[in-house]
Amino acid sequence: xxxTSRAWPVGVVVAVALSVIGDPGPRATGGARTDxxxxxxxxxxxxxxxxxxxxxxSSAFLLYPLYSRLIRQEAPDYGKIRSDLAxxxxxxxxxxxxxxxxxxxxAFAGGKPVxxxxxxxxxxxxxxxxxxxxxxxxxxxxxxxxxxxTVRVTLSGPDATFLAALAAQGFSILDSKTIREQGGVxxxxxxxxxxxxxWFFAHSAGSGPYTLGRFTRESEIVYQRNDQYFxxxxxxxxxxVRHVKDASARGLLLRRGDVDVALxxxxxxxxxxxxxxxxxxxxxxxxxxxxxxxxxxxxxxxNPKVRAAAKYAIDYDGIVSAIMRGHGxxxxxxxxxxMLGFPGSLNTALLYPHDAAKAxxxxxxxxxxxxxxxxxxPSGAYYATLPVDRLAQKLxxxxxxxxxxxxxxxxxxxxxLPYFRAGKPQTILAYWFPDFLDPDNWTIxxxxxxxxxxxxxxxxxxxxxxxAKATADAQRREALYEQYNRMLAAPDAPYIFLVQxxxxxxxxxxxxxxxxxxxxxxxxxALRRK
Amino acid sequence: xxxxIFRRALLAVPTLVGLTIVTFFVSHLLPADMVLxxxxxxxxxxxxxxxxxxxxxxxxxxxxVQYLVYAGNLxxxxxxxxxxxxxxxxxxxxxxxxxxxxxxxxxMAGAVAAGVVLGVLAAVLRDSKVDVFARGLSAVxxxxxxxxxxxxxLALVYFQLGWAPPPGRLSAGLAPPEPITGMYLVDSLxxxxxxxxxxxxxxxxxxxxxIAMVCLGYVTRITRAxxxxxxxxxxxxxxxxxxxxxxxxxxxxxLRNSLIPVITIGGTLYAQVMSGTVMAETxxxxxxxxxxxxxxxxxxxxxxxxxxxxxxxxxxxxxDLCVDVLVVWANPRVRYR
Numbered sequence: 125x126x127x128t129s130r131a132w133p134v135g136v137v138v139a140v141a142l143s144v145i146g147d148p149g150p151r152a153t154g155g156a157r158t159d160x161x162x163x164x165x166x167x168x169x170x171x172x173x174x175x176x177x178x179x180x181x182s183s184a185f186l187l188y189p190l191y192s193r194l195i196r197q198e199a200p201d202y203g204k205i206r207s208d209l210a211x212x213x214x215x216x217x218x219x220x221x222x223x224x225x226x227x228x229x230x231a232f233a234g235g236k237p238v239x240x241x242x243x244x245x246x247x248x249x250x251x252x253x254x255x256x257x258x259x260x261x262x263x264x265x266x267x268x269x270x271x272x273x274t275v276r277v278t279l280s281g282p283d284a285t286f287l288a289a290l291a292a293q294g295f296s297i298l299d300s301k302t303i304r305e306q307g308g309v310x311x312x313x314x315x316x317x318x319x320x321x322x323w324f325f326a327h328s329a330g331s332g333p334y335t336l337g338r339f340t341r342e343s344e345i346v347y348q349r350n351d352q353y354f355x356x357x358x359x360x361x362x363x364x365v366r367h368v369k370d371a372s373a374r375g376l377l378l379r380r381g382d383v384d385v386a387l388x389x390x391x392x393x394x395x396x397x398x399x400x401x402x403x404x405x406x407x408x409x410x411x412x413x414x415x416x417x418x419x420x421x422x423x424x425x426x427n428p429k430v431r432a433a434a435k436y437a438i439d440y441d442g443i444v445s446a447i448m449r450g451h452g453x454x455x456x457x458x459x460x461x462x463m464l465g466f467p468g469s470l471n472t473a474l475l476y477p478h479d480a481a482k483a484x485x486x487x488x489x490x491x492x493x494x495x496x497x498x499x500x501x502p503s504g505a506y507y508a509t510l511p512v513d514r515l516a517q518k519l520x521x522x523x524x525x526x527x528x529x530x531x532x533x534x535x536x537x538x539x540x541l542p543y544f545r546a547g548k549p550q551t552i553l554a555y556w557f558p559d560f561l562d563p564d565n566w567t568i569x570x571x572x573x574x575x576x577x578x579x580x581x582x583x584x585x586x587x588x589x590x591x592a593k594a595t596a597d598a599q600r601r602e603a604l605y606e607q608y609n610r611m612l613a614a615p616d617a618p619y620i621f622l623v624q625x626x627x628x629x630x631x632x633x634x635x636x637x638x639x640x641x642x643x644x645x646x647x648x649x650a651l652r653r654k
Numbered sequence: 655x656x657x658x659i660f661r662r663a664l665l666a667v668p669t670l671v672g673l674t675i676v677t678f679f680v681s682h683l684l685p686a687d688m689v690l691x692x693x694x695x696x697x698x699x700x701x702x703x704x705x706x707x708x709x710x711x712x713x714x715x716x717x718x719v720q721y722l723v724y725a726g727n728l729x730x731x732x733x734x735x736x737x738x739x740x741x742x743x744x745x746x747x748x749x750x751x752x753x754x755x756x757x758x759x760x761x762m763a764g765a766v767a768a769g770v771v772l773g774v775l776a777a778v779l780r781d782s783k784v785d786v787f788a789r790g791l792s793a794v795x796x797x798x799x800x801x802x803x804x805x806x807x808l809a810l811v812y813f814q815l816g817w818a819p820p821p822g823r824l825s826a827g828l829a830p831p832e833p834i835t836g837m838y839l840v841d842s843l844x845x846x847x848x849x850x851x852x853x854x855x856x857x858x859x860x861x862x863x864x865i866a867m868v869c870l871g872y873v874t875r876i877t878r879a880x881x882x883x884x885x886x887x888x889x890x891x892x893x894x895x896x897x898x899x900x901x902x903x904x905x906x907x908x909l910r911n912s913l914i915p916v917i918t919i920g921g922t923l924y925a926q927v928m929s930g931t932v933m934a935e936t937x938x939x940x941x942x943x944x945x946x947x948x949x950x951x952x953x954x955x956x957x958x959x960x961x962x963x964x965x966x967x968x969x970x971x972x973x974d975l976c977v978d979v980l981v982v983w984a985n986p987r988v989r990y991r
Contacts, residue, residue, distance in 0.1 A: 162826045168949060171738040179694060254706045256694045315706055321740050338829065341739070341749070342941035342949075346827065364826045369936045372805065373821055376813045382820045538954055541695070542687035559696065573699065 408640025465605020503534030752836025773877025795871030
């Protein structure tokens with residue numbers, strides 16, 4: 125998914141400022157705010173509230189409470205696919221035909237029942253709108269409304285990942301009648317013919333727990349409870365999301381009691397808020413997995429022994445404890461631990477120890493004593509709690525101990541992407557953030573998208589993931605993805621897997637059920653006051 | 655005078671045309687890839703999506719043709735469509751420009767009022783404690799990093815003392831007034847919504863102080879220097895000699911003549927502030943034109959960036975014109991030709 129962040133070192137400044145002027149202590153929560161929830165979040169990356177055009181991390185957050193999708197995944201067990209609008213479903217053995225039976229009694233906010241026609245319209249509108257997330261609908265060949273409660277999706281080829289993909293924001297189910305009236309189109313050419321997008325800036329047309337009261341870019345989102353919602357009635361009548369760009373300012377608002385929840389804190393704010401009175405810190409695994417990519421086309425990384433040496437040279441635990449202050453964990457492969465084929469136990473088994481002696485020995489074997497190589501990353505970024513600039517400094521220090529001199533080359537994010545894509549960087553500090561939570565989304569390190577940029581291929585691994593994608597049987601898939609993860613962890617693979625940062629939420633201690641969701645940030649409908 | 659203003663306004667046309675040419679071609683020289691940034695890593699793998707995107711935004715045509723199409727639309731008052739939001743750039747500017755205008759005007763009003771008073775006092779009471787204070791404050795105001803001052807003020811006045819509301823233009827959940835000008839202060843006044851007016855006023859104070867602080871330094875220094883020079887003039891001595899009160903001498907005789915450089919510098923500062931102060935807008939969650947330009951540039955949203963450039967250019971031209979008119983008011987010896 126697309127994600128952008130530009131941060132200034134204000135966290136440090138405010139930490140200093142606060143230590144000088146002291147803490148005013150706890151404040152009363154804003155009195156009458158019992159059934160109104162106020163959240164502070166940076167929502168500046170939202171481009172469009174039209175599900176067919178939205179592809180940003182924050183737009184997933186915006187759309188989550190407004191719409192239902194066919195299926196859902198809840199934190200923390202993302203491997204389990206749960207019913208949302210679809211009550212049940214069957215997948216053909218060749219993973220090409222998916223048939224869904226819709227839940228009875230589900231209705232849109234206006235009262236209209238959700239039918240198979242709405243599902244058909246929403247899926248096809250998404251496909252033909254050709255938005256940035258439109259590629260997720262590429263596998264769809266046809267969608268049939270068999271009867272009002274049954275919908276059949278036929279894919280152009282076997283694709284076992286499709287069920288999980290349906291939880292992505294783009295597959296939000298819209299009230300087709302309303303959207304058609306606003307100029308919505310679900311046929312070829314929708315990218316130019318569809319006129320409904322501007323309508324979404326002030327309205328919603330979903331069957332989710334909330335409806336859109338108001339959306340102002342870089343200001344505010346106001347949600348109103350949808351009394352027709354088929355699920356459990358949400359506790360809060362109104363939810364207000366305040367745009368607060370700066371993470372330390374979000375912390376201040378929470379401590380003063382002006383907001384109930386502060387989302388997406390950096391490591392400095394998380395440390396600052398630890399132990400603050402009447403504030404709970406809630407931590408969840410973010411969907412970022414961070415790694416170093418080594419360009420095998422240039423020295424010294426063209427030498428597999430040097431690649432192996434680098435993996436032993438990094439003080440991984442130091443990264444977790446000093447730079448992330450415990451807000452995250454080490455990873456041994458690219459996937460989020462917990463995905464199918466990558467259980468926590470396998471993750472632990474694949475970790476490289478920090479072994480300076482072994483690293484030096486490998487360097488000697490390789491016949492390389494000194495090497496200088498460029499190191500690029502998007503400057504100023506935070507991956508969840510993780511300050512990337514500090515991580516880059518640490519990696520430079522670690523690798524210099526075995527004679528590899530990383531020349532730091534931070535670049536602006538919009539410049540970073542094309543540079544990375546063109547396969548130019550020699551060493552890169554990169555991350556992956558999935559579009560949906562299926563292991564296939566992490567096969568980018570062999571399927572040509574990312575590995576090509578490092579001038580590296582693994583035909584065996586590619587074969588494994590290609591087979592896994594077309595395999596409907598979950599057990600068989602699991603075994604294949606396990607094999608894939610083991611292959612990625614091989615000493616000569618051009619990836620050094622580092623960490624999965626945590627996402628830290630701070631909330632007033634009178635709130636219950638605060639859970640971070642790796643895709644939607646927060647399951648707003650589950651929140652309640654104690 | 656009317657003819658002069660008309661002529662000056664005509665002169666703005668080539669300026670703005672030149673501006674569009676420079677901005678357009680410079681922004682296309684950037685090493686960033688517009689298709690990639692807007693479509694994302696995955697979608698650019700599909701040639702069909704890339705082709706559709708390029709066609710949609712006219713990127714499949716030669717650069718010169720793209721410019722001519724853009725200029726043609728501009729002549730019809732169409733600033734194009736934002737690539738990020740697919741909404742007309744004009745509509746988006748209509749949201750962000752008033753936000754900045756409101757903030758900039760409040761900040762400048764405060765800075766000029768305080769700066770002129772302080773500058774005059776410093777000049778009249780030269781080398782006194784007031785002068786030292788004024789000089790110190792202006793040095794600090796000019797030197798202080800905006801983002802640091804912004805966050806410090808927020809931490810102190812909002813967080814520690816609780817005197818100011820949190821960042822944002824209005825309190826959480828308070829609906830903005832139905833737009834007339836887009837400036838909340840003005841619109842709430844016109845609509846008679848006193849609660850919104852008061853709330854908006856409370857919210858504008860801190861960010862306005864942050865911006866005013868920078869301008870204050872310049873205004874104070876210029877006023878002081880200019881006043882000191884004027885106070886040494888013969889006509890000031892004459893005025894004192896004929897027995898006028900100190901007030902009359904300073905305010906009616908000296909100040910008006912000292913104002914010319916203040917107006918000039920004030921105009922430049924105002925235009926600068928009107929083109930957006932990203933740092934103050936970021937920390938105070940102020941969805942102004944600085945944020946809009948910053949976000950748009952980051953996502954290679956060229957129509958939006960061009961729109962901002964045009965608006966900023968127009969602001970400079972307009973402010974320049976106002977400065978010229980004001981200078982004549984302050985000093986009628988200056989004549990138009």
